[in-house]
Amino acid sequence: MTTHPVTTAPIDTAFAEIRAHFGADAVTVTADGSGGFYVVIDDLPVGPAHTPARTWLGFQISAAYPDADIYPHYTGTLSRTDGQPHGQAIQHVTWQGRPNEPALQISRRSNHRDPTVDTPVNKAVRILAWLTAQ
Secondary structure: OOOOOOOOHHHHHHHHHHHHHHOHHHEEEEEOOOOOEEEEEEEEEOOOOEEOOEEEEEEEEOOOOOOOOOOOEEEEOOEEOOOOOOOOOEEEEEEOOEEEEEEEEEOOOOOOOOOOOOOHHHHHHHHHHHHHHO
16 A cells, blocks of 8 residues: 555545455555545456456545545446446546556445545445446
């Protein structure tokens, strides 16, 4: 894990919760140069509706956290096993730190966001559940 030497207590708490939930070995954190961080969680299941059935999940925790939503999220390129296209909340992009690997951007904003509920780990879990249900 790579971290920037200056973090805030809320960001440190978010990192601890992410590592505790997903496993420290699966989590990579990289400073974004603006006081925030990029987080990548590797080898996550996305269910039998996608190929591959496991991928990474990435997102940015901005320096404004907890006053900013964790949005959008990114995964490796996934195909639906039913052959249908992804819905409008999913777009093909290239994402930070992975310029040679295509990615999917998942746009699932938290309307009426509550910073005590919409933590980075809870948001990641909800994104994965939503993606698995697609």
